[in-house]
Amino acid sequence: xxxxxxxxxxxxxxxxxxxxxxxxxxxxxxxxxxxxxxxxxxxxxxxxxxxxxxxxxxxxxxxxxxxxxxxxxxxxxxxxxxxxxxxxxxxxxxxxxxxxxxxxxxxxxxxxxxxxxxxxxxxxxxxxxxxxxxxxxxxxxxxxxxxxxxxxxxxxxxxxxxxxxxxxxxxxxxxxxxxxxxxxxxxxxxx
Amino acid sequence: xxxxxxxxxxxxxxxxxxxxxxxxxxxxxxxxxxxxxxxxxxxxxxxxxxxxxxxxxxxxxxxxxxxxxxxxxxxxxxxxxxxxxxxxxxxxxxxxxxxxxxxxxxxxxxxxxxxxxxxxxxxxxxxxxxxxxxxxxxxxxxxxxxxxxxxxxxxxxxxxxxxxxxxxxxxxxxx
Numbered sequence: 598x599x600x601x602x603x604x605x606x607x608x609x610x611x612x613x614x615x616x617x618x619x620x621x622x623x624x625x626x627x628x629x630x631x632x633x634x635x636x637x638x639x640x641x642x643x644x645x646x647x648x649x650x651x652x653x654x655x656x657x658x659x660x661x662x663x664x665x666x667x668x669x670x671x672x673x674x675x676x677x678x679x680x681x682x683x684x685x686x687x688x689x690x691x692x693x694x695x696x697x698x699x700x701x702x703x704x705x706x707x708x709x710x711x712x713x714x715x716x717x718x719x720x721x722x723x724x725x726x727x728x729x730x731x732x733x734x735x736x737x738x739x740x741x742x743x744x745x746x747x748x749x750x751x752x753x754x755x756x757x758x759x760x761x762x763x764x765x766x767x768x769x770x771x772x773x774x775x776x777x778x779x780x781x782x783x784x785x786x787x788x
Numbered sequence: 789x790x791x792x793x794x795x796x797x798x799x800x801x802x803x804x805x806x807x808x809x810x811x812x813x814x815x816x817x818x819x820x821x822x823x824x825x826x827x828x829x830x831x832x833x834x835x836x837x838x839x840x841x842x843x844x845x846x847x848x849x850x851x852x853x854x855x856x857x858x859x860x861x862x863x864x865x866x867x868x869x870x871x872x873x874x875x876x877x878x879x880x881x882x883x884x885x886x887x888x889x890x891x892x893x894x895x896x897x898x899x900x901x902x903x904x905x906x907x908x909x910x911x912x913x914x915x916x917x918x919x920x921x922x923x924x925x926x927x928x929x930x931x932x933x934x935x936x937x938x939x940x941x942x943x944x945x946x947x948x949x950x951x952x953x954x955x956x957x958x959x960x961x962x963x
Contacts, residue, residue, distance in 0.1 A: 697847025723958020
């Protein structure tokens, strides 16, 4: 496959993906992404295709992680833009999003038709209980480094965000705009 | 009427997009508040069902907004919801990636990264809490949640097995 669009940015990466290849690669990431697409993206980009070094991958992913929105979706944009500007970002993004969206629309149509079946309702309740358990595990894994690193104000911010959103049911934008500046300022002062 | 619903949904998800630090999961409590409590577009059970389906589906969890959109206004609703929730954050990602490398060593860049982590942690914990409040209403359901949490924390088992176990417990009428 020849490179479709020439890169307009200087890149040290040894291999340059073309647009079609970007699209197909992110389709694969999307469809193998049960329980987090990140390990698949890393395997493909760093180990198989050698489009990025492990270091470059980590830096691009760190950026995708702190931006608002889903990590892996942001990553597709950051990655695609690096190799092909707007068309590259679009190719990676649509590769990542279109197959899952098509699947989920089919599932939504099935749910609209059969959602009232009591057996289906019971199964989904059970799956929801398990999904909540997974979220708790994610929270526990995220919380650990906060207590070991010197981010002593961090648990307080997390608790206030939790109470605001879960207990007081304040809208997310208010909680974000109230807490993010405080948290970032504290992080800046302690750095 | 239909156009009004689509416009309301587009405005809502677009306003949420740039505040969802930690991904769509962080925005679940706000979605439940707006979709179930304010607009009454879905029941609490339908909302948690959408959450469960999105977790089981391949791809990023943000596709829950397509399930919500479909429920409200069919395929047009799914498209509008997905585009409004994902569009603004993607444009931001594109713009930021263009200038980011210039600030590689900046002290404020590290502060922004470190400052947002506890916020998304609190939001994801809130997400677990509001979903659990709808779904974990007996001892067996709470047990499924607790066992899944321990297994997911201590092993690298594929989550699909945990969903399957939860689904079987549900089918058996335990939860």
